[in-house]
Amino acid sequence: MRQPAVAPWVRTRLRTAPGAAWALALLVALTSCLAAAFPRAVEDYEDAGLRHAVSEAAPERTVLDLTMAEPGLTLLPGKRDEMVRGASTKAAYRRVVRSLSAPLAVDAAQSSYGLRTTKALTAADPWLPRPDGLPAALTLSAQSGLAGHATVVRGRLPRVDGQVTADSRQVEAAVTAATARALHIEPGALIHVPALMSGRVSLRVTGIVKPRDPEGAYWAARPVFRTPALGQTVDMPPSTFWRAGLLLAPDAAPVLLNTDSAPEQFWQLAPDLGALNARGMPRLKSALTYTTDGPGLIKVRETTGGDTDAATGLEELITGYQKLRAGIGPVVSVAAYGTGTVAVIVLLMAGGLAAERRRPELTVLRSRGGSVRGLAGRLLAETAVVAVPAGAAGLAVALFAVPHGRWLPAALGAAAVVVLSCLALPVRAALAHRGVQVRGARDDLARARPSRRRTVAELTVLVLAVAAVVALRRRGTGDGGDSLVALAPVLVGVVAAFVLVRVYPLPLRWLARPAGRLRGAVGYLSLARAGRATAGAGTAVLPLLALLTALTTAAFGGSVLAGIDDARDRAATLSTGADARIESSSPLPSALAGKVARLPGVREVSPLTVRYDAEPGQGTRRIPLAVVDPASYARLSARTGLGPFPAHELTTTTARAGTPGSPLPVLASPSMRDVFGTGPFSLWLDGETVVLRISAVRAYTPALSQDFLVADAKALARRVGAHDKGSEAIADRYRPNSLLVTGARVDGAALRETAGSGVSVRLRATERARYVDSPLQTGAARVYSAAVVIGAGYAALSLLLALARAAPERGALLARLRTMGLTRRQARRLLVLEALPQAVLAAAGGALTGWAAIQLLAPGLDLTALALATGPGGDSPAGRLRTDSLSLLLPALCVVALATAVASGQAWWSGRRGSVRELRAGESL
Structure with a gap:
């Protein structure tokens, strides 16, 4: 056995x-x-990158905005009022959310719905501020969820007493604290806007509120309701006026139908960031297309009972990601x-x-x-x-x-x-x-x-x-x-x-x-x-x-x-042109370059003038022009590696002599070479025609990016002021408005303190940090x-x-x-x-x-x-x-x-x- x-x-x-x-x-x-x-x-960093990209984008780009212009226009007045009230809009909102295709998910906390104006209404009340004598332009919205997204600072939230209809002439409203400060609004103030046919609609401000999440989609998708802004007319010179928003109770929406503001019913759907993941991007794009341009839009229109349009920038954002x-x-x-x-x-x-x-x-x-x-x-x-x-x-x-x-x-x-x-x-x-x-x-x-x-x-x-x-x-x-x-x-x-x-x-x-x-x-x-x-x-x-x-x-x-x-490093250097850049829209003080050069860690300062008013002899296009000291600028270009060139290419004998009619040598980008060629060409500058010739072509240069011309400052100043008795005034226009600073360890705080207020100071190290966030x-x-x-x-x-x-x-x-x-x-x-x-x-x-x-x-x-x-x-x-x-x-x-x-x-x-x-x-x- x-x-x-x-x-x-x-x-x-x-x-x-x-x-x-x-x-x-x-x-x-x-x-x-x-x-x-x-x-x-x-998957962790890909999903985090997607959520970061969506959260950093402006909410008006990420929300799915469903809008219906002139809602219920063919209905009887009573039916139309009922259609735009809060209960009906809320019911339509719930049906719209259920009709969306997965994986498109909605963040209910940041989404909203209601009725808002699309054309600004003029508030003719004399006590409202008028910067250039123009009345304020107001946007009105009967938006849901105000109580959950704002804290009452003074007064109370607007409400409806009785039943508001399109024939009502007075309703309550609320404004944010920023709007109240800018327009001098106090609780109890009465603001009047024109009615549709005749007369006015009165808006009584009952409360001043503070947004709980100002950067959330509820407020940031329409910033005018959160923060007022100055607008400008198209006249020359332009005139400024205030743009601001007022928030009404949801059941007060029918009153907006009685204003000449082309009101629209809206459902503002914010995406749920927690549901976003990188591997689901193709399906999410398909779901967005399905809703905005496909059969899903038909379902939305059946749900809302009108000709609803859908728009979002989220699809474009996903494509970039x-x-x-x-x-x-x-x-x-x-x-x-x-x-x-x-x-x-x-x-x-x-x-x-x-x-x-x-x-x-x-x-x-x-x-x-x-x-x-x-x-x-x-x-x-x-x-x-x-x-x-x-x-x-x-x-x-x-x-x-x-x-x-x-x-x-x-x-x-x-x-x-x-x-x-x-x-x-x-x-x-x-x-x-x-x-x-x-x-x-x-x-x-x-x-x-x-x-x-x-x-x-x-x-x-x-x-x-x-x-x-x-x-x-x-x-x-x-x-x-x-x-x-x-x-x-x-x-x-x-x-x-x-x-x-x-x-x-x-x-x-x-x-x-x-x-x-x-x-x-x-x-x-x-x-x-x-x-x-x-x-x-x-x-x-x-x-x-x-x-x-x-x-x-x-x-x-x-x-x-x-x-x-x-x-x-190269992208940061190209953005600033050097280790630090000091620039202003007006000429800098003459002694500033010397003060900056004496700061610890500074190796050299290259002054230059950047101008955007040079016009070619034919056409209306304006050419960016950098007016530099050739020797200093050549050293800067060699040190940064941005289009190095010999200084003599900008300082010829004819340039120093200032002979009228002889072309001044300039450094140009490839795009400018394609426009002007290699022969002489003319620019209209300071009331005179200046003849130039491209002597060298470089893809990059410290002073400017993309399209550029670089010329000798002294030669150009003599050429422009040759026939002008006020040549000193002409030369003053070529005083440096920018300083390019190079050095091993440039102190940004000391640089800003030396430059003073009203001057922009940018560091290469700060620009470089933008690329790793x-x-x-x-x-x-x-x-x-x-x-x-x-x-x-x-x-x-x-x-x-x-x-x-x-x-x-x-x-x-x-x-x-x-x-x-x-x-x-x-x-x-x-x-x-x-x-x-x-x-x-x-x-x-x-x-x-x-x-x-x-x-x-x-x-x-x-x-x-x-x-x-x-x-x-x-x-x-x-x-x-x-x-x-x-x-x-x-x-x-x-x-x-x-x-x-x-x-x-x-x-x-x-x-x-x-x-x-x-x-x-x-x-x-």
């Missing part, structure tokens, strides 16, 4: 090697946590794919290390009749007992650490890590023990010949890499990219790894020959050992592939971050940086695993060599020299691969969306990928240093343990 096993396989193996089990559990838990946290982190997200997503995917590839390689190496550690045991089992299927099943169960709970723990930590986002992608990421971890050891062992082996054959990387299958696989990867690079260079990431494009840096690293593994034996052979003629044996032995691979030549690709992929991703990521900083950009940059750091950590782990796989053999080698007289110093040199070839190969190859990937992919990668949070202007330079030397060299040096440190540490530890433990009968090199 067959006896049962004394102890189960899994329990026995876990008790035999608890350290390896805990190490595997830690690796699986960490990797599954990162795999689960990544999609949730991406989607374009921004489409530009950022592929850049982040590059880091995600790179880090994910390195993590996969580490998991495979961990399985390979376990299989190599247990090769003697599995060889014995196979020789005694164990089947490949049985061994693989037992190893799978043994690994799953450790990996599944570790993966579940990592998933739980990820869900707790990143609470926002869907759980399904996170669970799938963690599950993929667990499956890969469970299969790495059984599959590797099954492939290695398909046939019964008594002893493994010697594997020498320098003598190995790649198989045909490996050659086909390498050629396939090469074709994919070329296709990815070509696709990225042709299409770029602006169209959203795809997985193949995002994998381009990884595929470049894979191809480089295959090439380096094939080339690696050549230098070993070249160096081994002269090393064999040296007196000592350490050099020759280290080179001979460097050519060995304890698990086959094919397996030697994995650690090199992990290092190259991580180094390429780190170099690529560092260059991306450097490109982002460069784009932001969006959660979409900051979140993407944070995730990208984290992915690069994590990839570097996994690369270091892969290097440690590669060194740990050969550690037992190296320990036995050192023990035997010490019995033959090898000193500790020589042992350390041996291990260091043995580890250096692959480390140097990986470091040099990684730096070279990173540089090549950047050069290949830079033309197709646009970093503008990731760099400029507020969106680049039409004159802003695009963010381009550029090589960052620190990102190329520092990770490569760290690889060499880590390999050297590990080898030295192993030599030191082996020396402490002694040789007796390592010398066992039957072992060999």
